[in-house]
Amino acid sequence: MDVSTREQWMTIVEETIVAQPRVGQQVLSMVKGLSDITDGFSVDQMQHALQTATRAERDGADEEVIVASLLHDVGKLISVPNHPKIAAEILKPYVRHEVYCMVSYHQDFQGRYYYEYLGMDPNLREQHVGEPWYQLAEQFADHWDQKAFDPTYDAEPLEHFEPMVLRVFANAKSL
Numbered sequence: 001m002d003v004s005t006r007e008q009w010m011t012i013v014e015e016t017i018v019a020q021p022r023v024g025q026q027v028l029s030m031v032k033g034l035s036d037i038t039d040g041f042s043v044d045q046m047q048h049a050l051q052t053a054t055r056a057e058r059d060g061a062d063e064e065v066i067v068a069s070l071l072h073d074v075g076k077l078i079s080v081p082n083h084p085k086i087a088a089e090i091l092k093p094y095v096r097h098e099v100y101c102m103v104s105y106h107q108d109f110q111g112r113y114y115y116e117y118l119g120m121d122p123n124l125r126e127q128h129v130g131e132p133w134y135q136l137a138e139q140f141a142d143h144w145d146q147k148a149f150d151p152t153y154d155a156e157p158l159e160h161f162e163p164m165v166l167r168v169f170a171n172a173k174s175l
Ligand SMILES: [Fe+2]
Pocket: 048, 052, 072, 073, 145
């Protein structure tokens, strides 16, 4: 890099912009990969993702929130303990800050439903009281995410969400 030129960097920038659609496609293939993960839940992780996003959409959430709901557990493809942060960082350049936080801290909110069984504090969400994104994170956890393990729920298929994913990942808003 120390011998690179402005001209070379202009080429890199131009070709990176042209290749941007691959980001949305890659994200969609990651969601498909979630179908290989069940880990003892009553539905696999792709079904959980579809149900979470469908519930968000049916409650009138906007497109960034719906796409973030679809992707909130995609980090489990890599590692379960830190999966919220992995997913949040994938989303970060493409969504507003409150949506990033909704995903990044979702496990603190979900803990209300099971942390007591693991010897952990089920009230971890309380450390976030007062944050401007608290209400959204609470709605996500209580009304969409924790309910999305129902084998009988009529979730939309992944194809329904594809155009939304491609639109959200079409342009980075920030680094
Ligand atoms: Fe989840």
